[in-house]
Amino acid sequence: MTQTTSGQHLLSELVAHLREHRTKLREEWAERIQQAHLLTAMTPQEMAAETTSVYDNYVEVLETGSVEALQHYARDLSERIIPRGVETHEVVGIVLLLRDVLARSLFEKYQRDFGLLNQVLDAYEPAANRIANTVAVSFVDERERVIRQQQDAIRELSTPVLPVRERLLILPIIGVLDSDRAKQLTEQLLAGIRRHRARVVVIDITGAPDVDEAVANHLVQTVDASRLMGASVIITGLSPKIAQTLVTIGVDLSKMNTIGDLQGGLEEAERLLGYAVTKKEDATLS
Amino acid sequence: MNSGPALVSILRQGSTLIASIHTALDDSELVRFRTDLVGQIGEHRCRGVIIDVAALDVIDSFAALTLRTIAEMARLRGARTVIVGIQPEVAFTMVRLGMGTGGIPTALDLEEGLALLTGGADGDRRRS
Numbered sequence: 001m002t003q004t005t006s007g008q009h010l011l012s013e014l015v016a017h018l019r020e021h022r023t024k025l026r027e028e029w030a031e032r033i034q035q036a037h038l039l040t041a042m043t044p045q046e047m048a049a050e051t052t053s054v055y056d057n058y059v060e061v062l063e064t065g066s067v068e069a070l071q072h073y074a075r076d077l078s079e080r081i082i083p084r085g086v087e088t089h090e091v092v093g094i095v096l097l098l099r100d101v102l103a104r105s106l107f108e109k110y111q112r113d114f115g116l117l118n119q120v121l122d123a124y125e126p127a128a129n130r131i132a133n134t135v136a137v138s139f140v141d142e143r144e145r146v147i148r149q150q151q152d153a154i155r156e157l158s159t160p161v162l163p164v165r166e167r168l169l170i171l172p173i174i175g176v177l178d179s180d181r182a183k184q185l186t187e188q189l190l191a192g193i194r195r196h197r198a199r200v201v202v203i204d205i206t207g208a209p210d211v212d213e214a215v216a217n218h219l220v221q222t223v224d225a226s227r228l229m230g231a232s233v234i235i236t237g238l239s240p241k242i243a244q245t246l247v248t249i250g251v252d253l254s255k256m257n258t259i260g261d262l263q264g265g266l267e268e269a270e271r272l273l274g275y276a277v278t279k280k281e282d283a284t285l286s
Numbered sequence: 287m288n289s290g291p292a293l294v295s296i297l298r299q300g301s302t303l304i305a306s307i308h309t310a311l312d313d314s315e316l317v318r319f320r321t322d323l324v325g326q327i328g329e330h331r332c333r334g335v336i337i338d339v340a341a342l343d344v345i346d347s348f349a350a351l352t353l354r355t356i357a358e359m360a361r362l363r364g365a366r367t368v369i370v371g372i373q374p375e376v377a378f379t380m381v382r383l384g385m386g387t388g389g390i391p392t393a394l395d396l397e398e399g400l401a402l403l404t405g406g407a408d409g410d411r412r413r414s
Contacts, residue, residue, distance in 0.1 A: 186378055187374070187378075190374030190375075190377060190378060191374055193374070193394070194374060194394070197394055197395075197398075198394075199394075199398075221378065221381040221382060222378070222381075224381040224386055225374070225377035225378040225380070225381045226377070227392060228369075228372045228376075228377040228380060228381065228386065228387060228392050229372055229374065229377050229392065229394055230370070230372075230392050230393035230394040230395075230398055230399075230402075231394070
């Protein structure tokens with residue numbers, strides 16, 4: 001009991017100390033952040049504003065022991081800084097720096113009385129660690145939320161099957177092609193072939209960063225299935241990376257008709273369908 | 287002979303035989319279909335065969351094999367075979383199970399199949 005009371009007494013004493021030297025400690029902290037090259041995405045003014053509010057929040061949590069306000073603040077802060085490319089290690093880094101700066105100042109204040117310093121640190125350290133923990137967890141949570149949101153957005157992006165000319169479809173693939181999306185793509189393509197009575201389909205995968213083995217095989221199967229429905233498939237825009245993947249995993253590509261880019265693919269498709277595109281002499285771009 | 291509605295119909299159109307499968311056939315029915323069809327190629331001196339499978343929502347491995355053998359037998363008797371009307375789900379299932387149509391040309395529907403057989407050069411290019 002007395003232990004707790006004295007702990008609380010010490011804590012309030014140290015909070016008072018931190019409030020008293022607020023400006024000096026905050027500046028020292030900001031300097032340390034700069035030296036460590038953290039938060040480089042922020043302007044000095046923003047840094048000053050953020051460090052001040054983080055500092056005040058920090059001291060308040062030390063005083064009240066309630067992490068809820070801090071959680072809220074950390075989430076809010078994360079929401080603001082994540083889009084600017086602030087990394088997890090930077091956020092954790094600055095909180096740990098603040099902890100160290102404040103600990104140093106406590107060392108300085110209580111250096112003559114080692115026993116008292118010990119007690120102060122006993123009160124300070126758990127609270128400070130809890131804060132560091134809370135901030136880091138909030139930041140990572142927020143990041144994961146953003147990632148989840150983006151994944152949903154990608155999934156929701158439909159895979160459009162677009163008729164370009166009579167009996168010619170194009171299917172641009174943008175974004176990561178996972179198994180779910182590949183399956184959806186196949187269904188839409190085969191249905192599109194029937195609906196539009198397509199004879200040639202150009203699948204453009206310029207916008208797909210990478211494919212794995214399952215998706216590559218799925219793609220080959222889609223090409224085969226399209227052929228069974230009487231449509232030839234031309235694949236365009238294979239990046240060097242994807243080309244390498246396909247060759248390395250040994251997908252049978254002998255039946256795949258591939259052309260470098262979408263333009264070439266369309267030209268080949270027009271050739272297959274017997275179209276001849278000619279330029280009018282008096283064409284103007286007005 | 288079994289009574290009831292015909293399971294398949296084999297019609298002649300010029301020098302082309304059009305065989306439509308109306309319902310899922312069991313193995314013995316498939317064998318009989320093959321015998322009938324290949325027999326008629328000779329009778330009518332046909333140069334082309336179109337097998338319409340639009341009514342089938344399942345093509346199992348035996349059916350796929352039968353289609354391949356029909357095509358091969360027809361070729362030996364001097365006729366080219368085109369399979370038409372494979373449904374999207376059927377097409378993907380066939381590919382997934384690794385039972386393609388071999389080298390048999392395919393087309394979207396009857397009309398396309400006829401165009402493929404009559405405009406031979408176009409058909410050859412499309413298969414490449």
